[in-house]
Amino acid sequence: MQAIMETIFDILYLSTVITLGVIMIKKSGDNKQYKLFGIMAVILGLGDAFHLVPRAYALLTTGLEANAAALGIGKLITSITMTIFYIILYNIWRTRYNVTENKRLTLIIYLLAVVRIALCFFPQNDWLNYYAPVSWGIYRNIPFAIMGIIIIWLFYNKTKTNNDKSFKFMSLAIVLSFGFYIPVVIWANTMSWVGILMIPKTLAYVWIVVMGYNDFNKVTHVR
16 A cells, blocks of 8 residues: 555656646746746656656565665665755756855855765765665765755745745745655664655655746746
């Protein structure tokens, strides 16, 4: 039952974010912000598919441990695409609020992303092992978490300053995505039930995409 329900959830999630992303890419015209939102949503969906599709296959067939290699490669790809997701979200912030300065901040965000991706390629991650070391799961997520904290603050500050009602919950959605993800990184290997937090984490990402899509829809209907 878990395998079927989880697979259905994953199919709905992937199809939703990819569909909304494609719509925004196709219909955004010259609007850079919504084009970025669409690209971000598609990258989110395609990246997560590399992990969720093998996971669904494993749950429905021989089990997770028997498919450790495919799951590990999927996690590696997802880790990279999630980093790209936040780089794009940062650029959406710059575009939406016409931020042309803060070159130092941009450099910090990109450096954190490079460090995160570089850490993902260290052999000590042991991606192909089902019981990969938790310590490296923590190491590679430290720069990722710092990126998240910075972007949370940036959206919180700008939405409040600009009274941006469409994105007023953006910072909360990002907080929730990290808040549900971090316990999984630390405890999922020792307490399997913690893995259920990936569902609300995923919903937080859907919320981020839907906020962008609703704003895009509102603007295109006004034209």
